[in-house]
Amino acid sequence: MKILLLGGSSFLGRAFASEALARGHEVTTFNRGRAATDLPGVEAVRGDRDSADDLARLAEGRRWDAVVDTSAQQPAQAAHSARLLRERSGHYTLISSVHAFADWPARVVDETSPLHACPADTPPGQEFSAALKAGCERAVLEYFGAERALVLNSGLLIGPYEQGGRLPWWLERMARGGRVLAPGEPGRPMQLIDVRDFAVFGLDLLTAGTAGRFLTTAPPGRLTFGEFLAGCAEAAGRADTELVWVPDGPLTAEGPDSVQPWSELPLWMPDVPEAAGTWLADTGRAEAAGLRCRPFAETARDTWAWLRQRGPADDTEADGRKRGRILHGIEPAKERRLLDTPARSD
Secondary structure: OEEEEEOOOOOHHHHHHHHHHHOOOEEEEEEOOOOOOOOOOOEEEEOOOOOHHHHHHHHOOOOEOEEEEOOOOOHHHHHHHHHHHOOOEOOEEEEEEHHHEOOOOOOOOOOOOOEOOOOOOOOOOOOOOOHHHHHHHHHHHHHHHHHHEEEEEEOEEEOOOOOOOHHHHHHHHHHHOOEEEEEOOOOOEEOEEEHHHHHHHHHHHHHOOOOEEEEEOOOOOOEEHHHHHHHHHHHOOOOOOEEEEEOHHHHHOOOOOOOOEEOOEEOOOOOOHHHOOOOOOOOHHHHHOOOOOOOHHHHHHHHHHHHHHHOOOOOEOOOOOEOOOOOEOOOHHHHHHHHOOOOOEO
16 A cells, blocks of 8 residues: 555654564655654655645655544644545544543543543634644544544554653663652553554554544553552562652652652553543454554563663653653652652652
């Protein structure tokens, strides 16, 4: 098949490109060339998807069997590309997010759950919000229709080349050793999907011409937070690291050492009603369609190997925290203070 990747050079796009090339497909990538280099073997077209001229240049004289859109963040972006490509491609896969569901993370969601009320014609340049992904979905469906559009609502993606800084932060924190603040309860469930498994599933559906919506993340109950942290420690070669479990209460109590969930201690979400469905998304439809997820230990090992090969990154503070849209990681001094409080749980 001839496949166009909107994105295609970093993390999720890279995983799709790698898997598609391995299957013998012809791959065109369209991106600005700033985040990462394209994989050998792709036809790399440089351009900005917000530029009408760049998109027109991409489409001129080309046709594809399928489009995979890994980079749409604004409904206007999705609408522009879908409108331009609807006569140049038979199928359009949009990578959306669990964030598009209005009930998430407070409730368990599935493919029938209501979306945020964000229209397809939302003006460009909107500030980031979860609702924008819902608008992107409506824009693609408007131009490709339900018969030619595939929407994959992604859960939290991890694996080699991760840019979010969540799994990499925990791996590098474990590598530093010592006493490690482990937040919440070790038995709390998690849903994390390896980006490579996501790409395999997406391409399986795409090549079969499948349309519709699939909530795509690891099935509930496959991993706990305790297993996640232990797996990170083992992958980083520090299986003897001392995990010190601190309950939600002391971490969320008001004061200078209150911890911001999700960012200061990545992937930790307190047990509160407004987040009750965070790690309970229903993946039954995706599993029935063939979704398979590798063990977390394999993802952790491969991600640690990539981090060591990559070496120091320019998105990392001197104290190990990861810069990005959100700064991930807790200050070492703050972590030590919390570990030394009487309220901690060993």
